[in-house]
Amino acid sequence: MEILASRVLFRPADYARSIEFYRDDIGLAVAREYGAGTVFYAGQSLIELAGHGSPAEGAPPFPGALWLQVRDVYATQSELEGRGVTIARTAKQEPWGLHEMHVTDPDGVTLIFVQVPETHPLRRDTRND
Template identity: 50%
Template sequence: MEVLSSRVLLLSADPERLQAFYRDQLGLPIHREYPGGIVFFAGNGLIEISSHMKTDAPDPTSNAVLWLQVRDAEATEKQFRDRGVTVKREPRTEPWGLIEMHAEDPDGRTIIVVEIPADHPLRKDTR
């Protein structure tokens, strides 16, 4: 299989609310808009929220978790709180050396915000 492009599709019973959250509260830049949908830049990936794919499932999040790398987790926490984003756990250094904060989108989906410290092996591995 040759993958040319990929993105994460977030389903929601209220896609307009979810679009507003990712656009206005998280401040993700828009890759493109189309009638009923928005595709956001998310680092080297894309997140799409389309009103054409509404879900009536009681738990549309299942086990989906978004992992978003940032430059400064503490600054991101402040920005999130200022914008009314639910922060479930403040930034802290995990045993594996990454600084992680947990937030939540309006559908209850977990967003793990990660800062990779300068001395972490992920910054040194050039493969």
């Protein structure tokens, strides 16, 4: 099997509010719009909000979170606060070395904004270790 592309797809309860959140509040750029949906750039991935269909009745909430790497999580927090975005958990360094901040989207999905310090193993070439 060869995976050619991937994206996260949400069917939000309030499509217009979710568009406003991802486009205006968070500040993601629109990759494309197609009549009943909008696709946003999210680093090397895409987030699609489908205005067609609806969340499955009785379906559990999104079981995970979106992990969004940024250069400076503290500057990102200030930027989002300046736009009026509620910060669910303020930026701090975690025991595993990453700096993280949480925001919740209109449907309860957690967006984890992550800063990877230069000394963290995720930034190190381990091929010669």
